[in-house]
Amino acid sequence: MRTALTIAGSDSSGGAGIQADIKTMTANGVFALCAVTALTAQNTTGVTDIFDSTPHFLAEQLDAVFTDIFPDAVKIGMVSSAELIETIAAKLKEYGAKHIVVDPVMVATSGAKLLRDDAVTALCEKLLPLAEVLTPNIPEAEILSGMTIQNAADMERAAQTISEKYGCAVLCKGGHQINDADDLLWRDGAGKWFKGRRIDNPNTHGTGCTLSSAIASNLAKGYDLDTSVERAKAYISGALAAMLDLGHGSGPMNHMFALKGDFVE
Numbered sequence: 001m002r003t004a005l006t007i008a009g010s011d012s013s014g015g016a017g018i019q020a021d022i023k024t025m026t027a028n029g030v031f032a033l034c035a036v037t038a039l040t041a042q043n044t045t046g047v048t049d050i051f052d053s054t055p056h057f058l059a060e061q062l063d064a065v066f067t068d069i070f071p072d073a074v075k076i077g078m079v080s081s082a083e084l085i086e087t088i089a090a091k092l093k094e095y096g097a098k099h100i101v102v103d104p105v106m107v108a109t110s111g112a113k114l115l116r117d118d119a120v121t122a123l124c125e126k127l128l129p130l131a132e133v134l135t136p137n138i139p140e141a142e143i144l145s146g147m148t149i150q151n152a153a154d155m156e157r158a159a160q161t162i163s164e165k166y167g168c169a170v171l172c173k174g175g176h177q178i179n180d181a182d183d184l185l186w187r188d189g190a191g192k193w194f195k196g197r198r199i200d201n202p203n204t205h206g207t208g209c210t211l212s213s214a215i216a217s218n219l220a221k222g223y224d225l226d227t228s229v230e231r232a233k234a235y236i237s238g239a240l241a242a243m244l245d246l247g248h249g250s251g252p253m254n255h256m257f258a259l260k261g262d263f264v265e
């Protein structure tokens with residue numbers, strides 16, 4: 001069985017972060033490994049508190065994983081401080097990790113800030129150059145490119161700028177602002193649009209975590225990047241289309257939409 005590692009924060013509401021990643025990897029047929037960067041006290045209406053792992057304890061988790069079950073792909077999500085980012089970058093280099101997907105998580109769907117301002121530089125200098133693909137949404141792409149994005153042409157310019165700056169592919173997500181379900185992949189000097197069917201579902205908590213984990217799962221299984229993005233979009237469309245409705249805010253998706261009924265021996 002292929003394996004994928006998520007390095008991310010825990011979401012107590014189960015819809016984003018490590019929990020979304022593990023469900024996504026499992027649903028996509030790979031064995032999920034995890035290293036927790038932080039605990040968040042969070043639900044569908046917001047984040048009330050964050051408790052960071054120490055850099056030492058994060059390094060211990062990464063050593064434990066890489067020296068035993070070497071992951072076929074790695075997904076990185078919420079990492080709130082420069083010290084934790086530096087720890088991850090050093091360990092990924094030490095072990096020669098492959099197929100690294102970085103979701104540059106900065107702000108939660110609910111508006112909570114998940115990355116400290118002083119950590120943006122560490123993210124850009126240490127982690128982004130290790131990535132095979134980055135998956136920013138529009139506000140994140142604006143910060144990483146230093147440009148304002150108002151339309152599809154701006155998305156293309158920003159993705160190209162980020163890709164050239166950090167030497168990796170960039171999947172800029174149209175998200176909830178421009179072309180809801182249309183994402184742009186910029187790689188090797190050219191852009192390709194992945195058009196999605198817009199699903200009228202207000203419950204989008206954890207969509208970014210889910211998409212990046214689905215891409216990592218497909219890379220782990222040996223698919224090329226274009227195919228991995230295509231398959232990840234099909235997966236997230238299925239999870240959104242299942243129309244789960246939990247909680248008082250923007251709720252989680254049904255990651256297990258393809259499971260049929262209860263397990264019986």
Ligand SMILES: Nc1ncnc2c1ncn2[C@@H]1O[C@H](COP(=O)(O)OP(=O)(O)OP(=O)(O)O)[C@@H](O)[C@H]1O
Pocket residue numbers: 016107108109136137138173174175176180181182183196197198199200201204205206207208209211233236237240
């Ligand atoms: N209503 C929708 N219908 C279909 N696909 C959608 C919809 N909303 C988002 N998506 C898709 O979900 C994926 C994640 O994109 P999104 O822009 O929501 O990420 P994000 O803003 O990083 O997520 P998060 O809210 O978890 O931080 C993308 O592939 C996007 O096209």
Ligand SMILES: Cc1ncc(CO)c(N)n1
Pocket residue numbers: 008009010011016017018040042077078105107108109114205206207208209
């Ligand atoms: C732990 C965690 N990671 C990422 C996100 C982004 O959706 C979130 N809300 N919570």
